[in-house]
Amino acid sequence: QKEVEQDPGPLSVPEGAIVSLNCTYSNSAFQYFMWYRQYSRKGPELLMYTYSSGNKEDGRFTAQVDKSSKYISLFIRDSQPSDSATYLCAGYTGRRALTFGSGTRLQVQP
Amino acid sequence: EPEVTQTPSHQVTQMGQEVILRCVPISNHLYFYWYRQILGQKVEFLVSFYNNEISEKSEIFDDQFSVERPDGSNFTLKIRSTKLEDSAMYFCASSDTRTDTQYFGPGTRLTVL
Numbered sequence A: 001q002k003e004v005e006q007d008p009g010p011l012s013v014p015e016g017a018i019v020s021l022n023c024t025y026s027n028s029a030f031q032y033f034m035w036y037r038q039y040s041r042k043g044p045e046l047l048m049y050t051y052s053s054g055n056k057e058d059g060r061f062t063a064q065v066d067k068s069s070k071y072i073s074l075f076i077r078d079s080q081p082s083d084s085a086t087y088l089c090a091g092y093t094g095r096r097a098l099t100f101g102s103g104t105r106l107q108v109q110p
Numbered sequence B: 001e002p003e004v005t006q007t008p009s010h011q012v013t014q015m016g017q018e019v020i021l022r023c024v025p026i027s028n029h030l031y032f033y034w035y036r037q038i039l040g041q042k043v044e045f046l047v048s049f050y051n052n053e054i055s056e057k058s059e060i061f062d063d064q065f066s067v068e069r070p071d072g073s074n075f076t077l078k079i080r081s082t083k084l085e086d087s088a089m090y091f092c093a094s095s096d097t098r099t100d101t102q103y104f105g106p107g108t109r110l111t112v113l
Helices: none
Strands: A004-006 A011-012 A020-024 A032-038 A045-050 A054-058 A061-066 A071-076 A085-092 A098-100 A104-107 B005-007 B008-015 B018-026 B032-039 B043-052 B051-057 B066-069 B075-079 B088-095 B108-112
Touching: A004 A098, A011 A020, A011 A098, A020 A104, A032 A061, A045 A054, A045 A061, A045 A071, A045 A098, A071 A085, A098 B043, B005 B088, B008 B018, B018 B032, B018 B088, B032 B051, B043 B066, B075 B088
Parallel strands: A011 A104, B008 B108
Antiparallel strands: A004 A020, A020 A071, A032 A045, A032 A085, A054 A061, A061 A071, A085 A098, A085 A104, B005 B018, B018 B075, B032 B043, B032 B088, B043 B051, B066 B075, B088 B108
16 A cells, blocks of 8 residues: 555636545655645746644645545645646654655636 | 755766766755666665765665765766666755754756667
């Protein structure tokens, strides 16, 4: 079983829509979860970083972690065409290596 | 805003040749990492480095790979004898000890012919 799983998409939404991106994980040792955004042929850009279960908000982005069901989500409000990218979730045990999911490709149509 | 930089952006090499990929981490960061991403696949951890030694490495990081911090600013990944399957994007990342959040560079695209 893959440690971090994501639906690869593509997920296509109209501009202004609320986007929901999701990951499941199997490694109970993950303590932290990150969301990265990756544009084509570029490096991952850190968006959100969460430690505990619950919600964390930053501007148009909300990260949600449910450790009981091993489920993490990223919500994007008022989506923009510039949000079109691949979104990577990652788990972190505290031992330095990030474990990434395969990413979900998002397309926001103008 | 400080950022991780990497050079070159694209490296083409012949199979069996040695390559060195270079990174300049964020200046006050103490932990350094290399990841790779084969085209169409997920980002995979290679190695982490702290206090001038490897702190963790994956099964991908075999004897063909080595890392070095040759001076106070650079962090390098050397592949001794490249194989076709080493073709990938290689990302350097760094983090400070307080937050552990890792910041990635733009990557070096390695093409092995």
